[in-house]
Amino acid sequence: MRALTLTLVLLLASLQTHAQKEGQALIDSLVSELPRAKNDTLKGRLYKRIADEYFFIDTKMALAYARRGLAHVKAMPWERGIGVFNTSMARAFSDMGNIDSCMYYNQQALEVFRNMGDTYNMSTTFNNIGVAQANIASNYPEAIRYYLLGLKEAEKQGDKYLMANANDNVGSIYLAQKNYPKALLYSTKALKLREQLEASDIYNISREVGNSLNSLGSIYYQMKDTAASRRYFGKAALMHERAGNVEGLAKAYGSLASLESRNFEARLTYGRKAEQLWEEVNPAHIEAANNLGSMGSAYLEMYRSHFLPKGIANPSQLLKQAEQYLRRAIKVSEENGDISYKSHFTGVLAEVQEQRGDFRNAYYNFRAYKAVEDSLFSQEEKNKIAGLEGEREIALRDKQIEINTLELDARKRQQWLLTGGLLLLAAIGALLYRQNRLRNRTNVQLLRLNNELDEANQVKARFFAILSHDLRSPVANLVNFLHLQKEAPDLMTPEAAEMHQKRLTDSAESLVETMESMLLWSKSQMQQFRPQARRIAVDDLFDYIRKFFAGTDCITFKYHNPETLSVLADEDYLRTIMQNLTNNAVKALKMTPSAQIHWEAKEEGGQVVLSVTDNGPGASEEQLNALYDGSAAIGIKSGLGLHLIRDLAKAISCQVSARSNAGKGMVFSLVLVKA
Template sequence: MLIYTPICKSFITYSGLNSYMMRICILFFIITQYHSVIAQQAVPLPAEIKKVVDDYIQKGNESEKIKEYNQASFYFHQAGNICWTHGLLENAIDLLKKSLEMTGRLSNLNGTSVLCTKIGLLYAETKNFENSLTYFLKSLDMARRMNRKSEIISSLLNIANSYNEIEKYNESVPFLVEAETLSKDIGDTKYLRNCYSLMTRVYDKVGDREKSTQYFNLFAAITKKIQQEEVSKKEDEARLMVDKANSKVLEVESIKNATEQELKEKKIELNEKQINLDKVEQISREQQMQIDLLNKEKELQKAIIHQQRLMRNVYLGIIITVLLISGLTYFGYEKIKKSNVLLNSKNIEISFQKDEIVKQAEDLRELNALKDKIFSIISHDLRSPLFSLIGMLNLAKDGYFSIEEQNQILSELSKNVEYNTELLENLLKWASSQMMDSSINSVCFDIHDIVRNKVNLYEKTAAQKGIKLENKVNVNTEVLADRDMIEVVMRNLITNAIKFSKEGDVVVISSKSQEGIITTCVADNGMGIPGEAIEKLFGKHVFSTRGTLNEKGTGLGLILCRDFIQLNGGRIWVESELYKGSKFFFTLPAKQII
């Protein structure tokens, strides 16, 4: 933990301290602190260091924009440390404050404590002790909340130092007393020495010479104790090194003795080998005579073997001829066998192709039927309302209707126009989905926003039927899909729910997330769907029924929903009970978190 100690002022001015040792200690501390301050004076940043700082700041700003506050805090912290190292104190304060802002958004107590301490030290270096007190007090609060006694002591000492700098000596006393108590609790003599040093100075400044002398004696005693402990530690380390050296000498001597013993054994072994070699030479002369005899026998054996080889070659020729004939016969058999396998494979492939052609023909018939139904819708459901609209407008233009009748007719015409608009939009979306080169534009978006927009759009229409719309989709429910397609799906499901609900009913849109899948539900407590009709809803044939107020439908909406959900890697289904309502579900992949 960092502790602020200003030059010279951290030592007392007590006139009775004229010992030679104390003068040496004070002189050494002044020299080291002077060089420390000189090293931290502001100098222009070298080009390569400035580039590093600018890079950290840029990365910090980018991380802040995408709400990566932990990374942003790290980059600003690094940039601030570099500026501090090179004496740019004001820049360092600004950057560390920015890092503190990012850390505060993460509720990171430890990071907040460290940054408050550093900012306090920087303000102390710039002689702005009022601000340094503010940040040291914040650091103390963080340390207390984390119950870290060492950091509490450091913060207490920093606060006491700052009060001393602004000559509020009495206000520093409670902090020093608490620091002394905690230092004793954890047995940290170095913290205790700092406490006694500051207390000596405080009581000297307020004119209490007795307490100043008392704390200086404690300071001198504990300093001596620390020095003795350090000397003892050095002696223990030196003793350990001597023990290791002695152990190494004993190890080398042991290796030397083992080597000498091994050499003696090798010498004995060589003598034994020389004796054995003499014996072997004697045996070799005897064996040479036997070898000559064996050579004679070997020549005789060669003649016998030559004759046997001739007979073997004859037999091998006969065997090879037989094997060659057998191989040719087997090769012919395998060739016929492979031809049969190839023929069977071709037959199976032809059979598969036939099944595929039959399936394609069936799909084509279904598409033709769907096309005929679409043309029927266009020619009847689209043309008839338009002709009716034209006729009504002509009659109204000629003055055949009263004002009351015109208002009633305008209401009917509005419904016809809304129906035609929905029909045209569904027809266009269906035609687009049937194009061979259609593709999806997958993006990450919040499905809550789409539901909110659709609820706002159809809230008035639902209210006219006495129906309430509720959006219970959680905010930030992000999915990966084609946004335009999902808007069409949500529009059709919500308008269907309104269409088949009665006065007093509620349409609820909700969602849940499980294992990377977002499941969305559009539920109503309206008419419900008969069991035999459920199977037709998502089929390849257009199926439509009238709503609770005899509203017409195109039958294309749910077909579009099925196609669009499948294109986006999901599935759609319905759960319904007659006269109790229906629930339409569809799934989409959730946004992948990196």
């Protein structure tokens, strides 16, 4: 009997509302919950639970839901979910016999769980890799190595579910090696652990106990104890039928067919039931190949016993049916990469060919069968497996001896050093504690002073850079015009005087605007000042901006706020940010025909996004550097510009970004808390 692939579960809250349903009814109930999932995490759990249940009914559907779930958790992103769904993908490919894809997804999952330190899911993944090595590659030493790694992690946690799965899998390897006492030992441990499981939505107890009963039935069958084998398989069938486990029921029927050695009618009945169930759940499963091969063997035995079942009139038809079933079994085994079943049924096919008189092919097939059997069940393979288990037992004993030795040594040292050592340690400890407190206190003070000095230097550098550029330019224009008017008033025509007068007025207004912005920026740099957050209607904000730029000619302003949104922020800070963004857009559109500025407010992900879009020439990455880099040079043509926007936005916890508008113009966006 082959080891069952483990079901990996999300270590999160279970979905208790479905606890009383099983099989397809449970799946239908879970699928109906998907559209109503309250959040992405719950939706991910639903995908995982649906995939887990489909593994016992329809492997292709299990793969489909595992793939959907993996895409969903990657988009979230959810690290543990990514690991879990990688394991589900691996399980599906394992059931389909695709060793390469199975190992790829298992390794991906193992890497995720190792990085997280998730020992529970590491244990499950080790077991899954062991299943793939045993069922697909027939590499028994490698399989048992992974099973023992999984058992080690499970024992650390004391998790009965994981320990049961690991023990059951180890037992299956010993069964394949015909070491029946060891197989019984591990499989019985697994059954006892599963019987101790408490009812949970994570696993189906009937299904788990049924799996153990199948394993024990297989062992007793190999031991020729048909009475015990029939008892265990019969109980397993009832358990799997109760759990709605099509895969487990198919295995049980296939095993019951094998028990009906000379009762050919019953043997065919059970075998056909198993064949029908495997066609329904997963015709590519390795146990489906086992059932097909058993059917082929049954037809060969009927031919030798001169027994003709209903519907067959000619004995030669029995050999034809036997060959057809055996070739199908060999093909499925080959697709799964299973050497053991392929070899065994090749040997049976050789016997059929011998009966049909095809001695040449019978010889070649028998020789191939013997070569593989000698390799798989050689003493060397048995020694490797025994060595791996021996290493584990020795490692456990050595660890316990080491622990005991350390405990004895520690007690001896405590006895010798207890009296004098305690006083000495107390004195040294008190001294070190006092020194440590003084040093920590000094370090904290120095760190705080250094931080304050750094911040003061940065603010000072920005302040003088702004003064040197943004205030000096308009003041210089004002002084130059006054000197010209005083010293050579006759040199200016009335038109020139009017033009200079306008320039002077513009410079003075720009100076006032810059000073106001500078004062607000300076306030934002002072630690004792804090923005006063309150509810701001976006409509009121844009009314203020519209009035501010009411005299701007040649530019069309548009405003869009269909949801009548409000934000939570400091009104003065936010007005200044939006005013500067709009002012920058106005300056950028001076030479643009059909100039437009579009203000928009919309809700995204529970937050409000305010955007200012223009159709101007755009800006280079160097020009936008000051929006993100606090160390960027200060003094671009737009005055305080992006520096002011950056610092004020930071003060009110607002995210600012800029991007090109489809290759023409710019889009500046603010992300704020919705009021």
